[in-house]
Amino acid sequence: MTETIDTSTPLGRPIKRKEDAKLLHGRTNWTDNIQLPGTLHMAILRSPYAHAKITKLDVTPALSRPNVIAAYGADELGDLNGSIPCVWPVVDDIVMPDFPSLAKGVVRHVGDCVAVVLATDPVHAADALEAIEVDYEPLPAVVNMQDAIKGGTLVHEDAANNVCYNYPFATGENYDDVKAKADVVVTRQWANQRLIPAFMEPRSVVAAPMGMSDEMTVWSSTQIPHVLRVLMALVTGIPENNLRIIAPDVGGGFGGKLQLYREEVLVTQLARKLGRPVKWTETRSEDMVATHHGRDHIQTIEIAATKDGKILGLKVHLLADMGAYLQIITPGIPILGMFMYPAIYKMDAYDFHCTGVFTNKTPTDAYRGAGRPEATYAIERIVDELAAELDMDPMELRKKNWIKHEEFPFTTVAGLTYDTGNYEAATAKALDLFGMDELRAEQKRRRESGDTVQLGIGISTFTEMCGLAPSRTLGALKYVAGGWEHATIRMLPTGKVELVTGTSPHGQGHETAWSQIASSILGIPVEDIEVVHSDTGRAPYGMDTYGSRSLAVGGQAIKKAAENLIEKARIIAAHQLECSPGDLEFVGGEFKVKGDPEKAQAIGAVAFEAFTAHNLPDGVEPTLQGEATVDPEDFSYPHGTHLAAMEVDTETGKVTLRKYVAVDDVGNQVNPMIVEGQVHGGLAQGIGQALYEGAFYDEDGLPLNANLSTYLIPAAPDLPSFITDRTTTPSTTHPLGTKGVGEAGAIASTPAIINGIVDALRPMGVTDVAMPATPMTVWKTIQSANQAAKGGQA
Amino acid sequence: MQHISVNVDGTQYEGDVEPRTLLVHWLRNEVGKVGTVVGCDTSNCGACTILMNGRSVKSCSVLAVQADGASVTTIQGISTGDDWHPVQTAFKECHGLQCGYCTPGMVMSAIDLLGENPNPSEAEIREGLEGNLCRCTGYHNIVRSVEKAAELMGGAK
Amino acid sequence: MIPAAFDYTRATTVDEALTALASSDDAKILGGGQSLLPVLRQRLNAPELIVDCSAIDEIKGIDAGGDKVTIGAGATHHAVMNDPAVKASVELLAQATETVADPQIRHRGTLGGSLAHADPRADQPPVALALDAEFTIAGPSGKRTVPASEFFIGPFETAVGEDELLVSVAFPKYDGWGSHYEKFNRTAQAWSIVGIAAAVRMDGGKIAEARIGLTNVGGTPVRATAVEQALVGASSMAEIAAAAERASDGIEPFADEDADVEFRKHLARVLTKRAVAKAAGIE
The missing domain is CATH 3.30.365.10 (Aldehyde oxidase/xanthine dehydrogenase, molybdopterin binding domain)
Incomplete structure (x- = not known):
């Protein structure tokens, strides 16, 4: 830490955490630790199909199993089969299909809830699932967004061509006019792949009726007890004043617990119906298909610039995978990203269009960064591609186009007004810590000697909008709640x-x-x-x-x-x-x-x-x-410069992150130790997206890697120690001068990693590497580039 | 049902268990050691790590019957709360935890690691913790914590 | 999730285990349990009877008397990789074992369990194959020995019959050989995409003899005999590379998310070159 610390006040000091004592001694209160007398344990029969008609469902055989008290399908549940709400209808004509807690006749993704069993212990509840008689008539699955929008099989009958919504947004000058003036236009298409939050504590919920007057206490491993209370009242009809929601110790969320889940509704409804506590804790394998996923956008991005590197305009067309249903803010995630594609760059025109698409996959929703990582990835990648096209140093191109520190406050082409920032200072510090000149020299040596291991340098000069948000702005965006x-x-x-x-x-x-x-x-x-x-x-x-x-x-x-x-x-x-x-x-x-x-x-x-x-x-x-x-005056706009040194083994495709420097500007810091920890964790998740993670499906919509032995999140040997530092440009719209930091690392790091890999391989003709950059992906990319080069010579 | 007798954190516990009962569930549900938690079903996450006869094991991948006659130490047995194990101290000092869910397993693995190698390099620490997943810290401060613990325990250079 | 219900017998001798196995048509042997328990927990398998062999002390020892190192099937990975005799005389096995899973799993999981499980992705089977280990299997009619070349029959299938128990694995001593296990995986926790077990005997700066086993390039571990033969006399990186080109001869890898057939074959060649070079100390 390089900041001067004022010891007269605890503000700004790296005070050790109060939370740690109980966490380090195991004296914790995770939801799954809660054991109330008389509790019934719920187990869920989930769809093994991506898309199927339920032709038969008979839960009665489960009732004769030991310790089983009740079992329900949608028919038996009747009016208690509450529908899960979406609170962000981004456009007036959005298609918002019914999303029942238990599927009514049709299952729409692997993991969709079909029936539940309640028993006096969790083991017998799980055992009894196999007694439920269920038949499915498999239907063709809608898996790929590009196919989905051509029509054919529909996930929901009321969503023609599987389109949930179309969202056009154009600001500044007319993009096509600007493009006509450009010397260079670079177009790319990228898949920002589907991710699974994979917080370490599986979800768990306990609902307990209190007294006789429809009072209910619900403990849930959630990020949003307050929002949950409102939504639970609306879904169940339990008077809001009678509902008490408690999020005890919660083991991570990353957006994945920003939700009202089917299971929370089912547990609450059944506790109410049966008049006794009901509990459900997911297994990890359930989590991987039933907790909402993140990302999954196909991004077509075009940047127009002059030959001396002035960016003129940006065009972005997205396909955003909603999955099978709309969860709490599913449609809004790409719209949060919409504002961030222009990022730190000055330009005259911006043309955005997003199509939300239904598929037979787990619903998507917020995952660390929620829209902004996708946007940041696209802009930071295309700026590198533009630099390559112009044969300019990628950092020089950024400097030429970014908002200069004396130009703040600055209103971007997307309409956001950034209060403060100093991209020059953060970049200078990052370059210093990184040792850019030495690394570029090594890169040159490796290139000249034809070394098997090539070195690449990846840059990400990111900003983001967080601290959601002024309530009026949220209202204007059709988000139902305030900020x-x-x-x-x-x-x-x-x-x-x-x-x-x-x-x-x-x-x-x-x-x-x-x-x-x-x-x-x-x-x-x-x-x-x-x-x-x-x-x-x-x-x-x-x-x-x-x-x-x-x-x-x-x-x-x-x-x-x-x-x-x-x-x-x-x-x-x-x-x-x-x-x-x-x-x-x-x-x-x-x-x-x-x-x-x-x-x-x-x-x-x-x-x-x-x-x-x-x-x-x-x-x-x-x-x-x-x-x-x-109510906040504005969003918060942290920024930073992240640099990654990537080693690429060109013989095997294996990529190693050798050095990572992150200089973040989050304004004033309340506790720099916690800030640094937030950055570290965000980096690991962003690097995870770039190199390791991705939820994949086969053509029938069956998940290919829905557990922690196949969905690879990084372990300690997979990451280096990070070099982190901060510059401090206090926010002027936030009275403490602070900015948000929780998502910064995850937003910034993904493009830095991929830019580094592409930089290493660019002399071989490589201009893109798909995520996650697995050894096979990288190796195949190199082979294709070699083939193309040979073809060019021939 | 099988009768078992297991020493857990210094106290002998006896009971009858179904053979299929996992050790972690017996510890949590029958012995009340809820500090040890379950994070996956494929023995990847390591959140359930305990010491069994002095060595780290994943208590989700051991049957309770297999622990009959064994001595088990959980996160709740390494210190009283008034006194702290040096690994606990180091994790707090170095901000080696955020949500804390992986922490019991991480601490138990670190204790095992330092028992075998009192002065580990960064690479050895990272390898030694490869059976424990954390989604919050990026491992950076966990590594610092284990380095610090080695120092506190007198092993470091 | 916990396993479906099963009957359970804890054997303390090999004979008890065999008696138990004979009592059921649907019995599974539980060794260290590190492969079996995740399978049971996810209810991918639900045997009627579990025969727990983790308390059979007579199959846990490591004996280095004579010209072999004989490792009890119940010896843990941790015991194997730290055993002085294994490190001295079967170093390749120690090296491969160090890459198995993680410390906790190595504390419980056993060499015999891993070999008998015969997961194509497992790191020790190709070592046993390359080093001509000999498997001792106990059954109702007594003990028999099976050479490694006949032990691995298919994915998750070995010469051990339903009513039999693997009791030990004997490795010839390879004192003075150079060895290296090259594991190639996506993350520290991931299985091998391809692994190469290489041991070489050097004579005057040249490879005099080589033994190469390949992990996860087919349903069983593969002995790269063509490479072994081509390596004899090699003393340079170029010669090793040329020999390693034959690592993909005759293999029939499968395709998965991590590697298609072409990439697996490519990895077999490249990683064999690297493993042999490291084993031989040639750069």
């Missing part, structure tokens, strides 16, 4: 603090970081602040955690709540100290009379006065708390 966040800070009589947040952490360290923010304002030690979260009974207001929004939005609410608390305390303290509030300054947790520092009262003492209420000024209510609900 605000809430915080309540209560001073307890003993001087301790309860900080209630609407964010819902699942690994991000909010308990520590939020304490640091409050501590820096209240002057109360970090350890005396308890952060209350993820329980709608204790933290009723909130919009939860996704889209790198928790600090960017929630942090603002904490700051404002703390300031509101101080203002109330100031009035009480002034009364106690017999002065006017304006005579007081609040320093280090104490109100001091200006000019008379002997006269002072600590905030804890004020809290006690507010509690006893023996001597409060007229009109001041007892107790001391501050609350705030903040």
Whole structure:
């Protein structure tokens, strides 16, 4: 860490996490640990087919199996078979098919829910699934988007040509006019492949009826207890005020737990029907087909530029795979990306079009970055291709086109206004840490000697929009919910603090970081602040955690709540100290009379006065708390420069990431240790996409690698240590000067890796490598380039 | 049902189990050692790693009956909570965990690794943890944590 | 997910195991369980009887007396790769074993279990094949020995009959040989796409004798005899490379997501060259 640390306040310091003690001692409360007396365990019969008619379904044989209490198909479930909502109908004429919890007559992806069994233990519930009598009549599966839009087999009868929606968006000058002026036009098509979130804690949900008045407590391994409560009330009809949703310790999410899942609805409905607790925990193999997937876009991108490298315009046409159904924000994911294709570059025209396509595959939805990684991949790759076409250094081309630091705030062609940024500074620092000159020299040596192992250098100068988002903007985009966040800070009589947040952490360290923010304002030690979260009974207001929004939005609410608390305390303290509030300054947790520092009262003492209420000024209510609900002024725009040195074994196609430098600008940092950890984890996922991961299907729509032995996420030997650093350009639209960081690493790293591989192989005629860049893919790419070269000579 | 007797974290537990019961499920459901968790069904993730007779094993890939007569140590048995095992200390110091789900297994693997090799190189640490998946940290700070633990345990250079 | 219900017998002697195996038409032997348990958990297989052989002490030892290193089928991977006699006299086996799965699995999984499971992707079978190991199998009518060349019959199929138990594997001693196991996989946790087990005896800077086994280029491990013969006398990288070109002779690899037939054959050649060069200490 190179930042200067101000030790007078906990803000900006790498304080060790409060969360860690229990996690390191196994004293955790994962949802699957919850064991309520009388619990019934649910097991799910899932479709083995991608697309089929259910010609027979008889669950009654399961009822005679040991310990089985109930079994249901869609018919038996009747009105309780709630439909899963989508809250982001991106256009008016979007096709939004019914998405029942249990399939009604037709299954539409492997893993679709067909029937459930409830037993007094999970083992017998699983055993009884085999007793269910079910027959399927397989239907042709819609697997490939390019085929899907030609019509033929339909995933949903009401979606002609399997199209969910078309979304056109053109800004700036007319793209074709701009293209006509261009000297160079580069067009590429890329598959941004389907990924599986693969958080380590499998999903789990427990629902318990409370009392007799339709009250229900639901524990779920979710990122969004608050949103879930609203949606669960709408789906089940349980009055929202009777629903309490708790996300206990949650083991990762990465967007995959930003959802209202079928299983959550089923468990809740069946607990209600049967009047006893119901529990379900997924197996990993279930997770791989039933938890929503991410990415899966086919991107056609065209960039137009002058011969001296000025970018004029960009055209992007997407096919975005929705999968078989629309989940919570499935259609909106590519639209989040829409704003980011122009990225950090100045240009005159932007023409975007997205077609959402249904297929017989697991639904897609948010996965770390959600739309922005796809956009960043496409733009950062095409800029490299443009540089190659122009025979320019790829960094020079970027410098020529990016927004200069003195030009902020800057409104991009896509219509976003970036508040601050300094791409020059981040790039300079990254180049310095990377040792670019030495690596380029080595690259030259290897090329000249015809070394089996070639070296490539990959660049990604990314930005992203996060901290979702101003509620008005979300409304304009047809997103049903708002983007605000809430915080309540209560001073307890003993001087301790309860900080209630609407964010819902699942690994991000909010308990520590939020304490640091409050501590820096209240002057109360970090350890005396308890952060209350993820329980709608204790933290009723909130919009939860996704889209790198928790600090960017929630942090603002904490700051404002703390300031509101101080203002109330100031009035009480002034009364106690017999002065006017304006005579007081609040320093280090104490109100001091200006000019008379002997006269002072600590905030804890004020809290006690507010509690006893023996001597409060007229009109001041007892107790001391501050609350705030903040709607952000704008998105947050972190940026950075990432550089990757890639070794490519041209004989085997095996790629090795040798060195990775990430310099991120996330504005002010609350806890640099946590920031760095977020970057590391994001890098691993972005590198995972580039090199290892991909959910693949055969032509019948059957998943080919739906478990952790075949869906390869990187293990420790598959990654190097990272070199990370930061530049600090504080945000001006966020009162703490912070920006989001949760997704930055995942967004930035994928194109850096692929650019590095292509750079290594470009002298051989390679201009693209598909993801994931497996040895066979890389080797075949080299072979094709060799063939083409030979053909050219002949 | 089979009768088994297993020493878990220093206490002898006896019970009857169905032969198909996995050790991890017995530990969680019968012994109450819920610190040890399940993350997959293909023995890839290592979240369920414990020490069995002193060596790291994946408790999802051992039948409870096979542990009859064995001594098992889980994440809940390596320290009391007031005192910390050096590996636990190091993981906190180095931010070697985020969501914490892989952490029990990661810590147990690290203990085994350092027992066999008190002064591992970075490559040896990475290889030694290859049976444990983490989706949060990118392993960077886990490696730092094990290096730190080696230092705390007196093994490092 | 947990396995479907099964009957269970824990054998403490080979005879007990054989008696148990004879009692059922649908019995599975549980060794270290590292291959079997994931299969049972996913309910890809549901045998009637599990015969647990992990407590049979008489098949866990490693004996280096005489001109062989005899390894009990129940010896764990961890025991095998750390055994001084194995390291000294069957170094290739130690090297391949180090690449098997991960430490936890190596603590439980056994050499015998892996060989008898005969997964085409497994790293030790080609070592046993290349080094002419001899398998001792116990059955109702006593013990018999089977050479490695006759042991591996097909994917997941060996000479061990339904009512038999593999009890030990004897490796001739290869003291003084150079060896290398070249594992090629996508991630640390992934199976071998192709693996090459190579051992060479050097004489005066030249390869005097070579033994090459290939992993995952067919339904069984493959002995690259054409390469072995072509390597005799080789002393340079060019000569090794020329010999290694024959690694794909006669193999019939299958295609999967990681490699099609062409790529597997290519890998067999390239990786054989590399493995032999490393085994021979020639750059």
